[in-house]
Amino acid sequence: xxxxxxxxxxxxxxxxxxxxxxxxxxxxPHYCQYExxxxxxxxxxxxxxxxxxxxxxxxxxxxQKLDSNLKQLLxxxxxxxxxxxxxxxxxxxxxxKAKYPYISSIYQESLFYLLQSSNFYKSGKKNEAFSMLAxxxxxxxxxxxxxxxxxxxxxxxxxxxxxxxxxxxxEMSYNYYLKQLPLINNGISKAITNNNIAxxxxxxxxxxxxxxxxxxxxxxxxxxxxxEKAAGTHNLLGMLYSEDNNSEAAMRNYQMALGLVGxxxxxxxxxxxxxxxxxxxxxxxxxxxxxxxxxKSLEKKIExxxxxxxxxxxxxxxxxxxxxxxxxxTITEARKKIxxxxxxxxxxxxxxxxxxxxxxxxxxxxxxxESIGYFLKNKMWNYVLPSSEEFAxxxxxxxxxxxxxxxxxxxxxxxxxxxxx
Numbered sequence: 330x331x332x333x334x335x336x337x338x339x340x341x342x343x344x345x346x347x348x349x350x351x352x353x354x355x356x357x358p359h360y361c362q363y364e365x366x367x368x369x370x371x372x373x374x375x376x377x378x379x380x381x382x383x384x385x386x387x388x389x390x391x392x393q394k395l396d397s398n399l400k401q402l403l404x405x406x407x408x409x410x411x412x413x414x415x416x417x418x419x420x421x422x423x424x425x426k427a428k429y430p431y432i433s434s435i436y437q438e439s440l441f442y443l444l445q446s447s448n449f450y451k452s453g454k455k456n457e458a459f460s461m462l463a464x465x466x467x468x469x470x471x472x473x474x475x476x477x478x479x480x481x482x483x484x485x486x487x488x489x490x491x492x493x494x495x496x497x498x499x500e501m502s503y504n505y506y507l508k509q510l511p512l513i514n515n516g517i518s519k520a521i522t523n524n525n526i527a528x529x530x531x532x533x534x535x536x537x538x539x540x541x542x543x544x545x546x547x548x549x550x551x552x553x554x555x556x557e558k559a560a561g562t563h564n565l566l567g568m569l570y571s572e573d574n575n576s577e578a579a580m581r582n583y584q585m586a587l588g589l590v591g592x593x594x595x596x597x598x599x600x601x602x603x604x605x606x607x608x609x610x611x612x613x614x615x616x617x618x619x620x621x622x623x624x625k626s627l628e629k630k631i632e633x634x635x636x637x638x639x640x641x642x643x644x645x646x647x648x649x650x651x652x653x654x655x656x657x658x659t660i661t662e663a664r665k666k667i668x669x670x671x672x673x674x675x676x677x678x679x680x681x682x683x684x685x686x687x688x689x690x691x692x693x694x695x696x697x698x699e700s701i702g703y704f705l706k707n708k709m710w711n712y713v714l715p716s717s718e719e720f721a722x723x724x725x726x727x728x729x730x731x732x733x734x735x736x737x738x739x740x741x742x743x744x745x746x747x748x749x750x
Contacts, residue, residue: 331366332392335435336378340364343382354378384431391433399429399437406444407480410451411518418448436477439465443484450491459492483512490525499532520549524562527569536572543569557598560589564602571609579609600629604640616647623647631666638663638672645679649686656683674703678716685723693723705739714743 340350351360354377355370363370370378375389402425409418422445425432432438442465449458474482490505506526513519523546530539543566550559563586570578586602589595607622627640641663648656660680667676681696697720704712721736 331369332375332389332435333364333366335389335392336370337364339382339384350378350381354381387433388431392435395434395437396429396432399425399432399434402428403437403440403444404480406441406448407484410444410447411515413451413517415448415452419452422448436481440481440484443481443488446488447484450488455495458488459495462488462492479512483509486512487522490529494525494529497532499529503529503533516549516553517555520546520553520555520558520562523549524558524565527562527565531565531569531572534572536569540566540569540573556589556593557595560586560593560595560598560602563589564598564605567602567605567609571605571612576609576613580606583609596629597633600626600633600635600640603629604643607640607643611643611647616651620644620647636669636672637666638669638675641666642675642679645683649679649682653683653686671703671707671709674700675712697723701736701739708746710743710746713739714747717743 336350340347347361347364348357351357354360355363355374359368362368363374372390376386379386379389402421406418406421406425409415409421425441432441442461446458446461446465449455449461474485486505486509490502490509493499493505494502503526506522506529510519510522510526513522523542527539527543527546530536530542543562547559547562547566550556550562563582567579567582567586570576570582583602583606586598590599590602603622603626607619607626610616610619610622623640623644627637627644629635630637630640641659645656645659645663648659660676660683663676664673667673677696677700681693681700684690684696685693697716701713701716701720704710704716717736717739721733721740724730724732724736
């Protein structure tokens with residue numbers, strides 16, 4: 330681990346270019362080779378740079394020296410984060426910042442950044458977590474990662490997996506989780522990573538591969554008596570078995586999840602589970618039970634102030650097939666409950682479908698044009714695609730080929746943007 334990346338990072342923090350950094354200390358070409366790691370700067374050069382920037386000389390001179398007290402604090406911090414003891418983790422972070430405004434060891438400084446990033450994530454501060462991951466880990470040579478201690482590698486792979494997951498690069502996320510998994514030395518973290526692997530695989534539709542990871546996560550959660558996480562994994566298993574066309578196993582897991590919710594008062598999970606049971610009944614063609622569970626989910630979402638559109642949409646889609654009067658009533662009710670701009674346009678698509686079933690073609694066309702226009706303006710390609718495809722087919726049936734061509738072109742554009750072409 331060389332000093333070059335730290336020199337680059339500290340130089341950038343002072344807003345200096347390489348020429349300004351080298352001025353009156355060393356030649357520009359020599360300084361550049363220090364940053365690239367080709368040469369190791371002598372102590373007198375590092376001392377001169379420290380004096381120029383008014384930072385402690387130890388910060389540049391002792392970049393490979395580990396601090397034993399800091400090592401213990403970092404170990405305690407990692408343990409607290411792994412156990413989700415976030416108040417204690419925050420206390421340790423503040424203690425380290427107070428005692429070590431400059432951490433001499435590049436390795437220990439990088440580990441501290443990694444752990445802070447992990448703590449941000451577990452505290453629900455995702456933007457701060459990934460910003461720190463991107464901006465503060467310039468000190469680490471990724472090519473030499475395997476030379477670093479295992480606890481560093483494990484946390485690094487975990488944060489990279491999370492980062493890629495939230496960038497929707499699920500395949501890369503899965504690969505990082507696989508690297509992390511054998512390095513984990515406690516049951517709670519191992520359960521979480523198995524669960525996250527299953528989620529990543531679910532996203533890329535590798536369902537049969539995901540199920541064993543979710544089952545292992547569940548076993549570990551139960552062994553560690555992590556009841557809330559066990560309920561969440563039961564719910565995930567229900568979704569996986571549903572995708573795998575195993576309705577019996579899906580329902581069994583949903584009911585187990587509801588049992589844990591009731592026993593351990595985990596009501597914040599209840600709306601998702603009830604909604605998924607509604608989906609399962611809908612897939613089985615049992616529309617009466619489906620509506621019953623969707624309505625139960627809706628009640629919980631309204632009670633806790635959660636987003637209701639997904640459940641309203643599910644109910645409306647059923648009523649559009651069996652009871653247009655109920656569909657109209659539910660659309661009116663939903664219009665009063667939703668307030669996000671995007672949800673209003675999703676509801677307009679449903680309202681358009683209601684109007685075409687009532688042969689009100691003029692209003693159908695108006696609502697579809699408004700909705701697709703909004704999705705297109707905001708580059709919401711996942712919504713442009715199905716709406717434009719439906720609208721193109723509608724115009725094709727009417728033999729209005731100019732409009733048909735326009736909306737099929739939108740379908741192609743949306744598909745290309747989704748695929749990143």
